Amino acid sequence: MNRTLLVGLVLLGAAFGAGGTWLAERVAPGELSGADRARVDRAVHDYILANPDIIPEAMQRLADRENGKVIAAQRSAIETPYGNAYMGNPNGDVTLVEFYDYNCGYCRASLPTLDKLVQADPKLRIVFREMPVLAQSSIAAARAALTAASQGRFKPFHDALYAAGPVSDQTIAAAARTAGVDLSKRPSDTDDEIRNNLALTAKLGMRGTPSWIVGDRVLSGALPLDRLQEAIAAARAAKS
Template sequence: MALLLAALLGAALFAATQLLAQRSPALPGETIRAYLLEHPEVLPEAMERLQARENERAQKAQADAQKGVGQHRAAVEKPYAGAFAGNPKGDVTVVAFLDYACGYCRASLPGIAELIAKDPGVRIVYREYPVLGPESVVAARWALAAAEQGKFRAFHEALYAAGSPSNEAIVAAAAKAGLDTTLAQKAVGSRAVEGEIVANHKLGEQLAMTGTPSWVIGGKLLYGARDYQGLADAVALARAGK
């Protein structure tokens, strides 16, 4: 609590210093600081200004990202080989940007499975978005190799069930999914697989994604873990054109 209060006080002092410096640019910094310490009543106003400015920046960033979804929607919704599930001709596409080392991604899997089971009009497109380290990148490459063999979902579920994308877990998931490992190893190092991961990272940057899981549902950008109801609600809004 002490650390939190110190952080808030520091932010308030900084914001108030900025506010006073804008109003009286000729005042030296130490004079402004002394004034603030003598008149702490100005700190709430400064914090309100700071919060409003940060909110404005966040809203602009989100608006820009949403605009980017419209520009790149076709690319976002096009799966790599067999990296999709559900109805291939579904009326609503749910795009999931996932990382095999991400606990929040793993927590979202039951919701995705339930959505597929309950909604025959949904298509799920999986985008490999490894951002949590070298193991994630290797796992993403193997997942795309599995997609080329039409065994993406089996590999995907087996690897998430293992708990972490270690080399041992990847080998076990590949065996469980029935991959031709000779073909898979060639695909893992291929330009196509490398290009897909690079393209996904570029899409993530263009859409201002800060982590995983991230979603594009019916052209709308969403962040964070989602259970079945959260996904179903987003699909319903997409169908309603909202």
Template sequence: MTRRPSPTTDAAPFGAAIRNRKIQMLLGLFVATTVAAGAALATQAAEPAITSRAQIEEIVRDYILEHPEILPQAMERLQAKRVGAVIDSKRGEIETPFAGAWEGAQNGDIVLVEFFDYACGYCRASLPDITRLVGEDKKVKVVYRELPILSEESNAAAHVSLLAAERNLYMPFHKALYAAGQVTRETILKAAASVGIDRKAAEAAIADKRYAAEIEKNVRLAQALGASGTPTFVVGGQVLGGAVGYDGLKKAVAEERAKAKPAT
């Protein structure tokens, strides 16, 4: 999974924001564990009363030292809850595409969202997996969100991609640019021309600041989700990092579809 931060956005450094959030989560986890442990012990009539914070912290510390394996488990559960809450609160922003930046079923029962960068090799490797999924699953909708965190060229590509979305040429441009190889200004302009976007319009899109707002929104959403690079996929209440492959995407879609089924 690609992890380098972007020099092309005014948002806070991508990696630093994620690290700060993880530190805050760890502190929150310790406090929550401390309070929960103290409350549980205080209710046990057979035990001496726990009357001070120092006593509670000592008990929790001793337990964690004896059972360190609970920390990764607790962090995973805490992260899943936090991410689920973020997705629920921002689902409209995450799943609503920019103009025509989507493929598959228009009103699909499951929405798969990809945060990606055209200069990301793992994103390129994921394209056949997504194409296969859309070809085999006629009920899934794929929404693409530009997250150009690698270079000026990937930022330029994202701008032209958003122009293509406005002209209902998104998927032809998306596939043409990936097929063009290394992302450069010339390959971007050639891919645009191959789908009917002339050079002048593509160059104007690269300079158009109105597309920056969409990209900055995607950066904020990715940070809120705890994404650490590209590609990052969102499927229902799940966040998948990296090129998880066709089987990984299919499994996530199936799991979310199963959750949505009414109980019998």
């Protein structure tokens, strides 16, 4: 094999997260002498130093691949809402899952974006999953939200609590009254639901709210409308 082509393949492998020597040995088994191997390793080393942006790209691709395996194995559980904790088309062809905390200002700021997503995409379903990590009051709010979802009143409660300001027993109770939720009828499995959500987010490396799952991807932060639409479009294309 032409040595220039061989090194080119190695560098291509480095750019996409494969070890240079590993790729070269499989493209041209036995063609690397000790001197060639040293030159390949140096070429990869120099290439990475000259193009350090490939490192986070490669790491992200690896994370996406591993997360995709976890998501695929648990897709039904991830995308099936608790009660009516969703908005949009209940039979949508793509599901966007938001992991949120009622003490999260970025989650509150994302509410108008989610409304725009649903208005613009009649085939989209958005599922809400509790990720109460910011304060003890977040756990009480998550339990109340699941109670609301079990009574078919999730979205009115969700919006009312975010509109009420800092989370407290008083604002939770006020949001429940506004939404017509009886908090005394909390289902027995709400804590199990929260534990399962937190176990999943830990497995997927989610470190804050809001976090999102769409298709096989995990996204983080208060993302702009176009970024979420791009991710939704990619998930839809992958299914076709």
